[in-house]
Amino acid sequence: xIAISVSISASVVFLLIGSVIYYQRRRKRTTEExxxxxxxxxxxxxxxxxxIVNDFNAENFEGERPVKSLxxxxxxxxxxxxxxxxFSEENKLGEGGFGPVYKDLICNSDLPIQLMAKVNHSRxxxxxxxxxxxxxxxLYYYGLENHQGFQKWHNGGGLFHKSACIAxxxxxxxxxxxHPEAVIGANSHICSGTIVGPSVTIGQSTKLxxxxxxxxxxxxxxxxxxxxxxxxxxxxxxxxxxxxxxVKKPQILKAMIGHHVEIGANTCIDRGxxxxxxxxxxxxxxxxxxxxxxxxxxxxxxxxxxxxxxxSVTIGDYVTLGGRVAVRDHVSIASxxxxxxxxCVTKDINVPGDYGGFPAVPIREWRRQVATLRRTLK
Numbered sequence: 240x241i242a243i244s245v246s247i248s249a250s251v252v253f254l255l256i257g258s259v260i261y262y263q264r265r266r267k268r269t270t271e272e273x274x275x276x277x278x279x280x281x282x283x284x285x286x287x288x289x290x291i292v293n294d295f296n297a298e299n300f301e302g303e304r305p306v307k308s309l310x311x312x313x314x315x316x317x318x319x320x321x322x323x324x325x326f327s328e329e330n331k332l333g334e335g336g337f338g339p340v341y342k343d344l345i346c347n348s349d350l351p352i353q354l355m356a357k358v359n360h361s362r363x364x365x366x367x368x369x370x371x372x373x374x375x376x377x378l379y380y381y382g383l384e385n386h387q388g389f390q391k392w393h394n395g396g397g398l399f400h401k402s403a404c405i406a407x408x409x410x411x412x413x414x415x416x417x418h419p420e421a422v423i424g425a426n427s428h429i430c431s432g433t434i435v436g437p438s439v440t441i442g443q444s445t446k447l448x449x450x451x452x453x454x455x456x457x458x459x460x461x462x463x464x465x466x467x468x469x470x471x472x473x474x475x476x477x478x479x480x481x482x483x484x485x486v487k488k489p490q491i492l493k494a495m496i497g498h499h500v501e502i503g504a505n506t507c508i509d510r511g512x513x514x515x516x517x518x519x520x521x522x523x524x525x526x527x528x529x530x531x532x533x534x535x536x537x538x539x540x541x542x543x544x545x546x547x548x549x550x551s552v553t554i555g556d557y558v559t560l561g562g563r564v565a566v567r568d569h570v571s572i573a574s575x576x577x578x579x580x581x582x583c584v585t586k587d588i589n590v591p592g593d594y595g596g597f598p599a600v601p602i603r604e605w606r607r608q609v610a611t612l613r614r615t616l617k
Contacts, residue, residue, distance in 0.1 A: 388419070397429065406443070424460065436471065442498065455510045459498035459520070467505040470494050474509035474516075474532025474550055488512055490532060497522065503544070506530075512550075519556065537574060579605070 389398045397411030400418055406425035411417060414431035421435045424443035429435065433447045436454035441447070445458055448466035456471035458464070476488035492511035496518045502508070503526035510516060511533045518524070519538035529547045536542070537556035548554070548566045555574030562580040566572070571587045578584065579595030579602065588594060596605035 389416070392417075395429075397431075430466075439471070448504070455492075456494040456496065456508075458496045459500065461499045462496060463501040465502060465504040465506075465526070468502050468507075470496065470502075470508045471510045472507070474512055476512055476532065476550065492516075494518075497538070500524075503528065509534075509550075514551075525562075531568070543580070 388401050390401055391397070392399050392405070392409075392411040394408075395410045395415070396413035397415035398417065399405055399411060400421070402419045403417045403421045403423070405411070405417065405421075405423040406427070408425045409423045410428045411423075412429060412431045412433075415429045415433045415435070417423060417429070417435045418437045418439075420438045422440040423429070423435070424441055424445065426444045427441050428446045429441075430447060430449045430451075432450040434452050434454075435441065435447075436452075439453045439455075440457040441453075442458055442460035442462065444460055445462040445464070447453070447464045448468070450467050451464050452469045452472075454471040458470075464470075471494045473487075473490040476490060477485050478488065480486050490510055490512045492513070492515050494508050494510045494516040496502075496508075497520035499521045500518055500523075502518075502524045505526055506524055506528040508516060508518065508530045509532040514533050514535075516530065516532055517535045518530075519536055519540065521539045522536050522542070523540075524530075524536075524542045525544040525546070527545050528542050530536070530542075531548055531550035531552070533551040534548050534554070535552070536548075536554045537558060539556055540554060540558045540560075542548075542560045543562040543564070545563045546560045546565075548560075549568035551569045552566050553571040554560075554566075555572060555576065557575045558572055559577040560566070561578055561582065564578045564580065564582050564584070566584045570584055571589070572578075572584065573589050573591055575591035576588050577593045578599060579593070581597075582595045582599045583597040584594075585598040588599065593602035594600060594605070595602050596608060599605075600608070
């Protein structure tokens with residue numbers, strides 16, 4: 240028994256000594272491999288590892304053992320930095336965010352597979368790994384955190400300029416950017432890919448979807464802005480001067496969005512030229528709507544899909560525009576007017592009621608016109 244105990248103890252000692260020697264050699268090898276690499280690159284790798292671990296643990300299934308660390312071989316950092324720099328240069332990543340490039344890398348590259356093969360944890364999604372590392376490389380190459388006054392927001396990981404005024408409870412998701420002197424209200428939520436331009440104001444509890452672009456505008460409280468909406472860009476205003484040249488009219492004012500407004504996906508609202516473009520409180524706007532410069536939309540109005548409103552139109556309160564309604568420029572529509580789908584407003588409507596047709600006339604008159612036309616064609 241004593242001999243067996245001695246042999247077991249000796250085995251344990253040799254095992255411990257061997258483990259110490261192995262880890263010392265591994266550490267030395269890692270240190271030698273990292274020689275010649277800048278401290279920023281090493282910090283970048285460490286930061287990426289920490290954030291991936293945090294992401295995984297946040298999305299982990301209940302009852303599974305949390306992940307404490309990942310083993311990233313040093314060659315992986317070179318691979319990531321090289322690929323990021325290449326795609327950044329080819330796609331001008333610094334001008335428009337990382338979304339298209341990220342999609343191209345995920346769908347058309349074997350880089351995520353290579354990354355996954357080098358990570359010693361099979362449960363991690365390649366997309367999850369690559370997303371985090373890629374964003375860190377993007378920040379590294381363009382120096383947004385250090386050289387242009389941008390910093391990373393604590394709640395969501397998006398970027399904000401140090402001169403912006405943001406409530407502590409606001410969420411700015413990774414990939415979103417808040418530009419200088421913007422104001423973000425309490426409990427607002429800004430999704431990935433959204434750009435909040437300089438001096439834009441967003442009220443409290445307002446939610447911006449993915450890839451929203453805001454410039455020269457102010458949003459009220461409790462608004463919902465769906466994916467792909469563009470607000471505050473220049474209106475369509477041109478004229479031909481005495482020399483026959485096409486000249487752009489100045490577009491210098493703003494777009495003002497009221498409280499409790501909902502705007503559907505891919506809708507565009509232009510900024511004003513001689514008066515602010517205004518959307519009243521509680522207005523609801525569907526997908527794919529175009530609202531030109533200087534337009535005023537009253538309170539509690541409903542604008543259905545594919546409506547086009549030309550510049551300098553005034554729309555009253557509780558107005559409903561059916562799908563594909565067209566409104567010519569400089570006309571006024573009284574409150575409590577309802578327009579049938581595919582109608583075209585060519586002159587002022589001063590009396591509340593239902594209208595339809597091209598040009599839009601009272602609904603009964605339009606129905607008589609349609610009936611008469613059908614009888615004539617028989």
